[in-house]
Amino acid sequence: MTCPQCGNETAGLRDGLCLPCWYASEDRPKPMRDRFAKLAQLREAGVEPFAYSFDRTDTLDAALEKFEALEAAADEPADKESVELDAVRIAGRILSYRDLGGSAFAHLGDRDGRLQVHLKKNLVEEEGAALMELLDLGDWIGVEGPIFRTRRGEVTVRVESVKLLSKTLRPLPFGKEEVGEDGERVVHSGFADTEARSRQRYADLAVNPDVRETFRVRSRVTSAIRRWLDDRDFLEVETPVLQPLYGGALARPFSTHHHTLDQTMYLRIADELYLKRLIVGNLDRVYEIGHDFRNEGIDRTHNPEFTMLELYYAFADYEAVMELTENMVSDVALEVMGTTKFEWDGKHVDLAPPWKRVRWADAFEEATGLDPIAADDSALKARAQATGREDADTLSRVQLLDSLFSDLVEDQIIDPAFVYDHPIEMSPLAKPKRGNPAFAERFEAVVCGFELVNAFSELNDPIDQWTRFAEQQLLRDAGDQDAMNIDEDYVRALEYGLPPTGGFGMGMDRLVMLLTGKTSIRDVVLFPMLRPEEGA
RNA sequence: GACCGGGUAGCUCAGCUGGCAGAGCAACUGACUUUUAAUCAGUAGGUCGUGGGUUCGACUCCCACCCCGGUCACCA
Secondary structure: OOOOOOOOOOOOEOEEEEEHHHHHHOOHHHHHHHHHHOOOOOOHOOOEEEEEEOOOOOOOOHHHHHHHHHHOOOOOOHHEEEEEEEEEEEEEEEEEEEOOOEEEEEEEEOOOOOEEEEEOOOOHHHHHHHHHOOOOOOEEEEEHHHHHHHOOOOOOEEOOOOEEEEEEOOOOOOOOEEEEEOOOOOEEEEEEEHHHHHHOOOHHHHHHHHHHHHHHHOOOHHHHHHHHHHHOOOEEOOOEEEEEOOOOOOOOOOOOEEEEOOOEEEEOOOOOOHHHHHHOOOOEEEEEEEEEEEOOOOOOOOEEEEEEEEEEEEEEOOOHHHHHHHHHHHHHHHHHHOEEEEEEEEEEEEEEOOOEEEEHHHHHHHHHOOOOOOOHHHHHHHHHHHHOOOHHHHOOHHHHHHHHHHHHHHHHHHOEEEEEOOOOHOOOEEEEEEOOOEEEOEEEEEEEOOEEEEEEEEEEOHHHHHHHHHOOOOOOOOOOOOOOOOOHHHHHHHHOOOEEEEEEEEEHHHHHHHHHHOOOOOOOOOOOOOOOOOOO
């Protein structure tokens, strides 16, 4: 292929140009053109702009801690001033650069830390002095030198050699950072565009330490939960994401096709039915942390692809699962965040157990004045209309019950509470309530007005389960697209015997939102779903 | 899907009642060897989301569309 502009041969054209012409084009912002031009200058000066490796002795935080420990060990104040730590090798991105002519101060940033370095032209080797002229904000460099404290009091590496690790060709959207007297960091004109921050999460993470912190918390939450469950003899398992029949929840699936089998496959909407098959298989206690997919709307609390923790616990009923839930969530919060008290969307909550228990029907009757079992459909419709549901006429009984409950009860629950014993028709996978089969042994854990956990005493009677599936099928035939499929294989598994089992599903994204105070799921998902860009 | 708000330089934003497209940061040139939102002098940088319309003249007013955010609806 030939570049139409310079006539040189090229493997491919980017916007109709070879890469050197593309980077030099007036269509590129000036900072990009300048940075591309610096690549050639670097190579001329004998500097490879994209290195293969760098052997660092310390992270930035570790180097800082080492120096401070040495300083603390000095006895005399006079000694403290002259404390110097032997050379370290550290690496990071250039976050700031103050060029004073013969020398320059820069801050480097890595995953967790930030450290100032001082580059003096007469101290760094010749190649490094040439390199100093060609550095930009965002570049990755590695430096070596002793650590001292400047007259202005900042711990600083006196650079004796510097190596370019990776040249950035595109300017990162750094703000200007001001560090106040109290050590608080104020960023001026940072990276604010929410869409760009989600699409280019790499840039968001690179310039916003608090975003990195959010995802560090997320990672710690996941591993703390694994540890908590592993300690209690739960077995982590992996079940199919691609399924010939979806189930375990009520939602629209994503569908795809397997060519060899010539079979429609679905991305799972829940793990539930496979995990309970494992309990049939004597695995006793299992859990899975994985992605579920629901082909529905995208908003502040819904991403089509989200992370669910499901666990199943043989010989336990839903009351045991309530205890497990409140203990696990509060233990994990305490371990990861050091507290059980959180503020979320202006609401203050305490996750310390025990959580409040609220009987579903009592809360419903208190809020609506209606008995959820005795009230007829028209009364429910009238009540729903009174709460502002204009489409009440089109809703099924289950939808009416649920919408009234969500609008009038769930929104009002701030401190964590277990809402339990839902009407049986809302819970096709749960055992009937002991002594009152109009209800199911089911609970939802509600915090800050949203559902965090959904759990049951699992239905282990294959005859009852098949009948419930059949009732779902009738709803489906009547046009309810969200009603469940009959899963004959699952019923077969139940026929082999599911011991009494308690189980739950918890939205991991929502738990992380709660712990980090984020009110949008986009802020706790690294790459949230967005409409594809036309051109990057 | 409905309503509201937004889309202007690489980033963050201003732009009034229609009259030459602006600032700070980043970039570039120069000065400066302990600075830290470094400083000082200068330079350059634009398809004002897209397409129509009104007008002598549109970033600005009108219409349609696209994208983002919020609220509501949907998602029990």
